[in-house]
Amino acid sequence: MTLIVGFSNYASIFAEENIHKSIIEKSSDQLTDDELITFVNLAIVNQITVEDVQKRLNDLSQEQRKFIDNAINMVVMNAKKNTPENIETGLxxxxxxxxxxxxxxxxQACDPTAQQQGFCWRQLIxxxxxxxxxxxxxxxxxxxxxxxxDNDANDLDLVLYFDITSVDPDKLRWSTSSVxxxxxxxxxxxxxxxxxxxxxxxxxxxITAVYSEATVAANIRMHRNP
Structure with missing residues (x-):
């Protein structure tokens, strides 16, 4: 099984063969490497749900999680290289x-460490x-x-901006409709x-190696918790 990305016709193939049922329901210790790659493919083309992914990931061993991570990295290796012109625009x-x-x-009531870097706050969401x-x-x-x-001028990063209150960034969360x-x-x-x-x-x-800029923007939202 080869990792595939960006071919919508695979979605119908997966649906017709009903592969996803066995991938999700099978015990994790019975999954082969090919089935783990199929799991990645199913997620990429949205043929399983976020809940399916959560359930499967929680059940996998550390070795299996690492295998999936490496499979995803294959996509990044095949991504288009940033041109000098694009890098210059990014700078x-x-x-x-x-x-x-x-x-x-x-x-502002900002984080002192972030202020030293020119921000009010800077943290994981x-x-x-x-x-x-x-x-x-x-x-x-x-x-x-x-x-x-990331202070790395060798690649470009897509940044989304949200009009949302961030006086307490610890309360911010992100979500996606893309599996x-x-x-x-x-x-x-x-x-x-x-x-x-x-x-x-x-x-x-x-993410931007797999999905277009427009697809990413259309499938991500920002939330603020009480």
Missing amino acids: QNDHIIRQNNNGTNAI QYFQAYTSVEDKAPSWRNWYATIC GIYLISSNGQNGFNFDNWGAHMCIETR
């Missing part, structure tokens, strides 16, 4: 966003769990940056902002 976007927000955190949020927002805009997320996005990065996404209103979220490179 320009870095300069613009920092210049536009220079000094905006001076009067965990995945949303099933309880009521007081705010639920789709991204307002998006852009590509070179160093704002593949959840599988790739359910542990969390790095977030930051320059004041207490709004939140920027850095999208893991492995």
Whole structure:
């Protein structure tokens, strides 16, 4: 079984063969490497649910989880390389966003460590769990940056911006309607902002290697818990 990405016709094949039922219901110690790769494929083309992925991942051994992680990394290795022109645009976007927000955190209740880096706050945003949020927002805009997320000018990072209260960023959570996005990065996404209103979220490179910018933006939301 080969890891496949971006071919919608595979969805019908998986559905017709009803592979997903055995992959989800079979005991984890009985799963073969090919079946684990099939599990990744099913998630990528949304033929199983987030709940299916949660159930399966919780039941896998550390070795099996590592195998799945390596399978996903195969996708990243095959991703398009960033061109010098795109990197230059990302660096320009870095300069613009920092210049536009220079000094905006001076009067805010910000994290001192983040302030030293030019932000009001900067931290991991965990995945949303099933309880009521007081705010639920789709991204307002998006852009590509070179160093704002990871200080690595060799790759581009997609950043989504959400118009959401962030005076207490510990209460922020993200969610997705894409099973593949959840599988790739359910542990969390790095977030930051320059004041207490709004939140920027850095999208893991492995996600943008699999899905288009528009698909990512259409399938991710930000929540604020009470």
